[in-house]
Amino acid sequence: MPPIENDTGRAELKTRIQQLIDSNPVLVFSKSYCPFCVKVKDLFKELNVICNAVELDLMADGSNLQDMLMEMTGQKTVPNVFINKTHIGGCDKTLQAHRDGLLQQLLGGENETYDYDLIVIGGGSGGLACSKEAALLGKKVMVLDYVVPTPLGTTWGLGGTCVNVGCIPKKLMHQTAVLGTAMQDARKFGWEFSEAVKHNWETMKTAVNNYIGSLNWGYRVALRDKNVNYVNAYAEFIEPHKIKATNRRGKEVFHTAARFVLATGERPRYLGIPGDKEYCITSDDLFSLPHCPGKTLVIGASYVALECGGFLAGLGLDVTVMVRSILLRGFDQDMANRAGEHMEEHGVKFLRKFVPVKVEELEKGTPGRLKVTAKSTDSDEIFEGEFNTVLIAVGRDACTGKIGLDKAGVHVNAKNGKIPVNDEEQTNVPHIYAIGDILEGKWELTPVAIQAGKLLARRLYKGGTLKCDYVNVPTTVFTPLEYGCCGLSEEKALELYGQDNIEIYHSLFWPLEFTVPNRDNNKCYSKIICNKLDSERVVGFHYLGPNAGEVTQGYGAAMKCGITKEQLDNTVGIHPTCAEIFTTMEVTKSSGGDISQAGC
Amino acid sequence: MAHRLLVRRIWTVSVRDVRCPRAPSSALYSTSLCSSASPQPLLSPRRSLTRALPVTSRRQVSFNVQDQEDFTERVINSELPVVIDFHAQWCGPCKILGPRLEKAIGKQKGRVTMAKVDIDEHTDLAIEYGVSAVPTVIAMRGGDVIDQFVGIKDEDQLDSFVKKLIGQ
Ligand SMILES: Cc1cc2nc3c(=O)[nH]c(=O)nc-3n(C[C@H](O)[C@H](O)[C@H](O)COP(=O)(O)OP(=O)(O)OC[C@H]3O[C@@H](n4cnc5c(N)ncnc54)[C@H](O)[C@@H]3O)c2cc1C
Secondary structure (H helix, E strand, O other): OOOOOOHHHHHHHHHHHHHHHHHOOEEEEEOOOOHHHHHHHHHHHHOOOOOEEEEHHHOOOHHHHHHHHHHHHOOOOOOEEEEOOEEEEOHHHHHHHHHHOHHHHHHHOOOOOOOEEEEEEOOOHHHHHHHHHHHHOOOOEEEEOOOOOOOOOOOOOOOHHHHHHOHHHHHHHHHHHHHHHHHHHHHHOOOOOOOOOOOOHHHHHHHHHHHHHHHHHHHHHHHHHOOOEEEOEEEEEEEOOEEEEEEOOOOEEEEEEEEEEEOOOEEEOOOOOOOHHHHOEEHHHHOOOOOOOOOEEEEOOOHHHHHHHHHHHHOOOOEEEEEOOOOOOOOOHHHHHHHHHHHHHOOOEEEEOEEEEEEEEEEOOOOOEEEEEEEEOOOOOEEEEEEOEEEEOOOEEEOOOOOOHHHHOOOOOOOOOOEOOOOOOEOOOOOEEEOHHHEOOOOOOHHHHHHHHHHHHHHHHOOOOOOOOOOOOOEEEOOOOOEEEEEOOHHHHHHHHOHHHEEEEEEEEOOHHHHOOOOOOOOEEEEEEEEHHHOOEEEEEEEEOOOHHHHHHHHHHHHHOOOEHHHHHHOOOOOOOOHHHHHOOOOEOOOOOOOOOOOO | OHHHHHHOOOOOOOOOOOOOOOOOOOOOOOOOOOOOOOOOOOOOOOOOOOOOOOOOOOOOOEEEOOOHHHHHHHHHOOOOOEEEEEEOOOOHHHHHHHHHHHHHHHOOOOOOEEEEEEOOOOHHHHHHOOOOOOOEEEEEEOOEEEEEEEOOOOHHHHHHHHHHHOOO
């Protein structure tokens, strides 16, 4: 078709285009072969938005339309995108608008109103922190929390994993075990008490759970006082801006919001072998187990496995840990093995290179009797053993599979169910954010989830710019001999900097409080990893000894400030403590020098 | 829910931190979406909502509130003044205060009753009445909150709290 020269033809063309623009919420002038056009059309498909494409190359007067578009928009190229009558531009501009959230805003339409400014799915560490902060900043906020019971029917209150089935009961039960050790030490310090010392599981369990009950209530009250609308219902997306909330009676209610934060956390993974869900427990059941677990098999070598196995042994129970390959994957292996060795020396049995095959019930009871069959990973050997309780702790899976993320268009890593986000905790769908344990490649720790949630709310509603810093996060594994660390493991430091560029200082030490009872000499260990290319800045901190959390917290702050080996040396220690060891570290690992300690 | 609020008498707020009634949100405790059809669980559900049976003492000084409706009927619409004891199973001091309060009420020989509200079972009520910590005790007459305290009190203090309520 020849170019249109006359005015009526031009006016007609313009009207036609304008009509298209006016009548299509999303309109893309495109060419069927153009890869950029495909990209844009794919984006809308992903966002679950109906997009009308006008394929100029397939139309007789396509080039006339293109010329008129040039006149109308100043853009000659395709794709040429309009959303709700607003001209966006080409592919780059559209993708940028998507990243900025502008696209979403335009798609939502100006007069679209939502029930809430923010809906947070999951009332755990991250979700509660984020919702409270957002409400404090004047936003209308809803948080939904719902606990799907374990296969054995265990359930709990508001607050998520940490409070109910994580950090809190774990640390209190670890403390129970620490007190047991202290009692043994006490005799050496002259305390005299009856020989028979018993532990009552039920008393401990009730006391721990009473404390948790008060925390659950505290969270509930805080939500009321901060004007966060709390709903005890299971949430799932049915549209990008709409969720369905199902309460325990099966009643469904729908809510919409301008923005969403996903904070659904993780739940223990099962083995997928006969008898696992029927007869085994996980950490979700352990802390409220009505009876003492008795002789226990812990399957797995995660920190949860070692912590639980550790405190159960500390209560005087017969504990075996079945390990497929290594202890504490992801942690410094030298440290992990030292923590494991200490457990072994204190009566925990390790069954290495075995994987369970089936679990059968021999006898019901509180506790009952179970038979576990396992096979060796490197031979034909079969293990059969009888236990009262089998605790599975082989890892945790993100709760992202059943919350309608496909309906909202949120990307999930299909392999592990984790959600990839940018450095502002934003998913691929701009109005949907994610925090806490479900994030891909981030720390699974309560303070991290809280920090991320709080900072996210401040960025969204207070013009904040601070992002959550996932580097140099201190943490502690509460094995019987506690292990605290911050920064890189030795393996990771080697990989990042190379052998030649790091210096490792290390030392064994004997805590003063262990000397009189004469136990665990030269078992406690400290190690720092320094970057030689950067003034021996400390890039890895590792401590195996009592009160590791208390020790590591302070050094974590120092590392956040970029402490160097020289500054550590210039720090005056507090005597007599365990933490002071880091101010006097002289022996490098590369020198092979003697690191055993004797006296002051 | 709305109709339940409607049948309530109008009550006035005379104590700080007692909030206007609003549509109750949901309970504090999360439970199953579907009733578990799995084989009889090995473990009894944790912190399950075991409902205490109503106290059947000789003179029935106190009763356990069963639900919102029951609360409206027996507390808000009560002819007698009512002392409401908001308590929790996990709360140590509640276990001391409860019996003490019952004793103080018993002394009044039926001129006042006592309603016991487990805040985990009846979270909405506790939230609505501004309970932040337990034990919280509210004195109500004719549906009006006329007094309240939080925490432990000794017998004498409880006696005068109750006497004040019945106007002695
Ligand atoms: C045994 C154990 C010990 C631990 N010890 C420590 C420790 O010592 N220190 C530490 O820092 N961290 C510890 N952690 C990790 C810590 O508990 C988690 O990192 C933290 O709880 C993560 O917070 P979150 O907000 O991501 O998720 P969570 O706290 O798990 O909260 C998620 C909440 O969302 C709810 N939910 C899920 N899906 C839905 C839905 N569709 N609708 C409504 N609600 C939903 C869940 O029921 C849950 O209540 C431990 C974990 C375990 C298991």
